[in-house]
Amino acid sequence: MMVKIVYFAWVREKIGKGEEELDLPAEVTTVADLLTYLKTLGEEYDEALKFPEAVRVALNQEHAHHSEKIAGVREIGIFPPMTGG
């Protein structure tokens, strides 16, 4: 499954890129699976996602729980807790 992943704030800085297209293996079905998979892609991913529960995820630009399925999603955002306002 091809998906666009976008990173923000310190997640973006640690991974070293703002976005990328990834072809996810079939066994990656939930947000939690995705975060575990990304950690295998290199030291910078492992460092950025060391505490997966600390990052927030959006599926097609809507907030999602880590237990949610990602089938059919076109864009996944990964970022720290928000600090706007």
Added chain:
Amino acid sequence: MMVKIVYFAWVREKIGKGEEELDLPAEVTTVADLLTYLKTLGEEYDEALKFPEAVRVALNQEHAHHSEKIAGVREIGIFPPMTGG
């Protein structure tokens, strides 16, 4: 005791004047006494103060309970509940 009394809103309209100087009898010692005394001054006062508990009173421009003493007060305001804002 000479005192300046000022009236506002429908209390002023019913009594027909905005202010007056009155020489209060010695037995008028509290706000409640004053309201009872004023009702004896004429029909328009009796009408304006028909329900004394419905009017608010300020002593020297500070809100006062009807049980408060008025000795030494220079100015007494009598008016309906406030509706500003």
Added chain:
Amino acid sequence: MSLTLHIAVQHEDFDPAVEAARLTDGRPGVGALVQFTGFCRDEGGRLSALELEHYPGMAEAELQRIAEDAVGRFLLIGLSVIHRYGKIMPGERIVLVSATSSHRQAAFDGANYVMDFLKTAAPFWKKEHNADGSHGAWVAAKDEDDSARDKWGKE
């Protein structure tokens, strides 16, 4: 940091931008500004104007007391309260409360507190002018305004 406190009772209209500047210019510790503006409503076309009567001297003094209470209670950096009197047409501004603080909840609470006490304790009274020319009534005080005030607890 020094406190800015501004109280005014006037017939003329006021400018919310001027009050915002009064409370924020040259004050980089201000993180939050809340401004409440109260307008004269037309009540669905029923009213042509409101006439606002006030108790000169006491109106300013009472607003000052309410403002000082709010500053102390919510640790505000600045507070401005302006209330108009006289004839005011639908759509015109009647009252402006501006509160600044480091953080947002204090600014929200400060402005809200001032409005709740202003409604029930500041000596202003509204008389309606009816659009059809008939004799207008004095606006009655509302129990809900007392309830709104009482949510802040006893002093």
Added chain:
Amino acid sequence: MSLTLHIAVQHEDFDPAVEAARLTDGRPGVGALVQFTGFCRDEGGRLSALELEHYPGMAEAELQRIAEDAVGRFLLIGLSVIHRYGKIMPGERIVLVSATSSHRQAAFDGANYVMDFLKTAAPFWKKEHNADGSHGAWVAAKDEDDSARDKWGKE
């Protein structure tokens, strides 16, 4: 009465008077306007600027969702939410929420609700620029912001 809803995410500064006019001009049913402005603080001189990063597209969509929730919950007549991104200096405005209603508490609650959810759900992140030139940190989310949001109860 038709609802006015305005959402913007932009680098440029905004004018609170323009948003006030957007929500009140020609609307004599509006009795109350509450405007919240959030400013960049200098943290006692420690900061030279904040850099605001956002998730384009999602930022606008999330503000729209929060705004629609607030309008429905508090029966607002109008709501405007503007949030800036990019480099912002101490004393500059970051965010403006303007809410109108017939009566004051709905306008206060509407603006307060939007700010609480904006803080915790709108995809914006702040990075500090230190006045001494040292490497600035990303601002950490605060538990008190979650608590502030939770005061509104479950949807």
